[in-house]
Amino acid sequence: MTLPDAVARPRIAAVDLACSDDPYPEYERLRAQGPVVRGEFGQWLVVHHGAVSALLRDGRLASHFPREFIRLTLGHGPAAEFPTRIVLTQDPPEHTHARRFLGQAFGTPRVRAMTPAVAALVEELLAPARDAGRLDLVTDLAVPLPVTVICRLIGIPDADRDQVLPRVIELAQVFDAANLKPDERDGVDAAVGWLREYVTALLRDATPGDSTLAGMFAAATPEERGDVATIVDNLLFLFHAGFETTMGLVSNGCVALLRNPDQLDRLRRDPTLVRPAIDEFLRFDSPIQNAIRVAREPIEIGGHKIRTGRSVMLLLGAANRDPAVFDRPAELDLSRTPNPHLGFGGGLHHCLGTALARLMGELTFTALATGFRDIAPDGDALRRQHGSLRSFERLPLAVRSA
Template sequence: MSTFSLERVACDRMLGLAVRGRLADSLLMRANTARPHLSAAFLATKDDPYPAYAELRARGPLTRAELGQWLVTGHGAVSALLRDGRLESRMPAEYTRLTLGDSPGVDFLHRIVLTRTPPEHTRLRRFIGRALGTPVVRRLHDRIAAATDALLEPALDRGRLDVVTELAVPLPVGVVCDLIGIPTGDRPAVLTRVTALAKVFDAANLSPADLADINTALPWLHDYFGDLLAVRRAGSGGPTLTEMYWEESASDRLAVADFVDNMLFLFHAGFETTMGLVSNGVAALLNNPEQLGRLRADPALVPSAVEEFLRYDAPIQNVIRVARKPVEVAGQKIRAGRTVLLLLGAANRDEEVFADAERLDVGRDPNPHLGFGGGLHHCVGTALARLMAVVVFERLVDRVTVLGPAAPAVRRRHASLRSYDHLPLAVAAR
């Protein structure tokens, strides 16, 4: 890929900040505009991006954005491209250096499973799958249920629950820390640094202070996980990923840097997706009380409700790909080197696939949503996120009466991830 193409890739991702000041409420330009000022990063930060997604879908499954970027909105096209080997998730080193500068975050992004290709991708997923595969996750049900109850008890006693900070974050953080093998006393410090590191995934909104946070957090985390690996070596053969690491033969064992960066990615992804799924789902039920009534009348609907929350207000709104080879979609050719934004949030409201797509339906069946992406790079924590969400909503439906908002909700602003920073509710025990 030429340097010019790489600069265009970087500009595409950074476009969110530059374009915001000149976007009108309607994010679509006239049909004959050759280079519309569209930014998927900006769309994802809106309180309600779905009307704009509907406008984009009305123009067809593929929309040209500024600087040659393509936005894909139709369910069929997004689903197909998620599985198309001509698109890759791995970003060139020049792209990340244009957005992150000379930062340790550059190497981090190029080591994680999200951006790797086979055979490295296969090795990493196999290793992570030992802790996050469906058979292992199913055995966590009782532990997750007990942890959920323990988090709800004090909230019910005081009559107030912040769904995000008191439930949707501490629950997955505790579970993922158990899986990795992070001692309880170390978890607050690790979470603080992982939260700072996570800013690397929002390049469109990075400030100099954010970049400084990344540059400080990552070396600390590498030192911490290196020490943790050394300590856990004495307990080789145990159930945690840091102990499983030493079970690998010397020839098969991941490099320490690869292991550490992927544990950091797993830590982040483990709570990020669940936080969005739970908080968005609770907000959807608050806005659709008749659907909450259906769940109370028939709790067996909770698993299908979780799938509907993933469709209706997906925690992952878009994923970025780069075309390795030319790809044709709906008669339009995407040239090699172009960035392609697959808008999962838009695809999940496609009326050609989902009847009454704008309506929340906790019993929707079938529900072929793309809330966790798809293809080679589908979310590694899918089974765990689903289980945690099912347990949480079973408990909320069974044990909690929502009396109303305790304070205004605070929507999180992120270029690709959709959730809340705070969702405070007045609650009582049922």
């Protein structure tokens, strides 16, 4: 007996693809089926660049999830409240107020003014590797660089960084709730509770008028501040998102260069390629592989009718390799132009820290390409297992100074 196609065809678990060593052949297979395919548990997966780009800006899709769904995966503790109060999942008007406050620190002129300080930090972090001839790119550079920069941007003292970071890493499990085991919830709840208390005290004791977000908060009127608990949670999200994106950009980009030594040679010969190179790294192996939305009304996508309340996953990683938009999409080309990648998302939820992530990426890859004449693997890399964020946990390298 032949089963109906809908039964016989296995459903796709998109969160598993982000964890795999190479999800791109599977993305190619999905794209061949059309712009939209069925995933697990009634979820719809959008894989074509044109459809993903349009839906990132489509008001018929909401970014927030029903509280019942959140409690099903995260329980009833502090962690279950967190996703409902951050800019990633909010829609206007709540999203507008929080993003306006956070955006004060992320304008391009303000970020570019940070260049000397960030460049000095990159050199400081790479100095031990020049002497030792080796480094773990993740633990020695790709994590401490954004963590330190964002700590300083928020107003978190360097001395507190080692207490804050492990709890922010624990917080990251909120964004991979489908893989969170029930016995892990207590640790996530404890991390969220500790971080909330810490940031609330930081804001309470901040000096009005300094250049940090805590200082801006202290100088703001109650109307400008809005709900303090919401600002606290958004600062926690900012810390998480800021280091996650940069960690993925730096580690994925470095692996891409190691696997394409001709492109590393190009960057060494012409460091001005670093700006388009950042866009190409974000396209070629996106740190953010997918974004989830919920249909707030019936919507038709690629000939499929999606009912109200259905989950829609936009596969940014698949869209960024769409041959309808990118010539030779499986090839790394540091001078690719145009490059309309979706590595920073789009629409209302376009990555708030785009300018800062670019700055840290540009300075890091310039230092790696021009400061070392040899860069090579020095042991087994370990890819991080996360349902939407793509990066490495360990990336040991042997290096030789120029």
